[in-house]
Amino acid sequence: MNTPELGLPVPVPAEGLPARVRIHEVGARDGLQNEKATVPTAVKAEFVRRLAGTGLTTIEATSFVHPKWVPQLADAEDLYPQLSDLPVSLPVLVPNERGLDRALALGARRVAVFASATESFAKANLNRTVDESLAMFEPVVTRAKGEDVHVRGYLSMCFGDPWEGPVPVPQVVRVCRALLDLGCDELSLGDTIGVATPGQVTALLTALTEAGVPVSALGVHFHDTYGQALANTLAALQQGVTTVDSSAGGLGGCPFAKSATGNLATEDLVWMLRGLGIDTGVDLGRLVATSVWMAAHLGRPSPSRTVRALSHQES
């Protein structure tokens, strides 16, 4: 049997979808942060380098959080300078002013803060109320913008929360507005525990649009915990979203929220987008090879369906 399916899906565009999507690759940060194994700095650097070689243009590199909380990324100061020659955007997570100082000292031009739509997760993850966390971010965002640094605002638990259950749309809209009012350039709407379904996605995006938030400022960040991530992505694309977060090989999850395994795999996303005729600039074969390489370092197979299908055939 020859295997044309080894290559790529047939591009058949669907009406009302964007022509291009920017993938915000989170594997090196959100992914590795949530792997049990701590990956050597040289492997991380090679990972980001290989990701950049696939055509990805936005690769979140690391986090300037206190090493006590995320020991997996304690090498941010060592790693980040090794990536300075790469012709891609390399956002970094900064939890507070101390993190911002560290990132700016290394020349970071894109940073991200990490907020919660729910009080329970704000308390669990940041040990603050939602409003206290926004107050903590205020000087971070203000100083970053003062240096013309691009700021992304992550918002977790936008659809469901393990303590609170369903999250009311107006509550999410309020925190989104607050983050934008602080000066965030873009938001990433997170389904941290992966419970969302497409109607919820449409409802939230519609409410945000009605609240005056331009869809161009919105990205989506879905987890595949219940297998819903790509269907939710399709719903978001149908609302005009053009920024989608995903993790090469489906690396990572969230250790602070039980069962929040399974970032959407970039390969599964690229398969769908390419099939829809939506340009991402990503070379799927190179990306699969990169995830297979990283899976060997982590000592476990990638959970990405596309990586498994294509790498089984190659082996």
Next chain:
Amino acid sequence: MNTPELGLPVPVPAEGLPARVRIHEVGARDGLQNEKATVPTAVKAEFVRRLAGTGLTTIEATSFVHPKWVPQLADAEDLYPQLSDLPVSLPVLVPNERGLDRALALGARRVAVFASATESFAKANLNRTVDESLAMFEPVVTRAKGEDVHVRGYLSMCFGDPWEGPVPVPQVVRVCRALLDLGCDELSLGDTIGVATPGQVTALLTALTEAGVPVSALGVHFHDTYGQALANTLAALQQGVTTVDSSAGGLGGCPFAKSATGNLATEDLVWMLRGLGIDTGVDLGRLVATSVWMAAHLGRPSPSRTVRALSHQES
């Protein structure tokens, strides 16, 4: 941490979707047919019984194919009578008149034939051309309809074929029309190797509608080989499809087509449909418990994301 996410997704309907979907459960036939292990008849009977207890109303039970080709289902004559008290539809696959004779002798009221949209797969799977296979099905369908037996026509390789690559839409429409002209009551459009993306689904369904095929006669049968099954299902629902095939726990695949692993898991489908406020009548907790039970018999975990998420929490 308490776990409201253990329960069910929040129902948030989306515009333009059907109010009800009928799930055509294929785990006991398409699933077990493609598992390496041959499952004892008593376990199969208990599996179907448990599936019926979840609220599923259409449960494909077995196949009256020659045991040489599908030894896993060689016990059809033993199994089928054990299910006769179940208050659900129990379609069976019949490859030819001999299979139909066996099914009718046991009182089957719903049968299915298995056609291919491509010459290559017709040759590989049926050792016939497409037209020769249609000629083989003609007396099967005619005789079944003469006894007022409901006939489903499976059509495989509707979107891509491992030998031929992309499958032209008019070619699929032609075989669909031919199956309906033979007298099939409904069709199941199969993405046998899982390569389809939502634009292809919309294009095929649109073409079929334009060719005069009522959408009520169409079901969709997606494989999750590249993780696309639920997104494709969403696209099909948006076109008005109300019959979706899936396999409890994601059992099975297709041994005749390389890399065609991964039927859409019924649990992942139910999560999405329930989240969309679409009635299926299925109790997700019971279904997950059934798949966990069957996974123990097969000695491997279910590939369903939803089964994994919910059973990890329960364990």
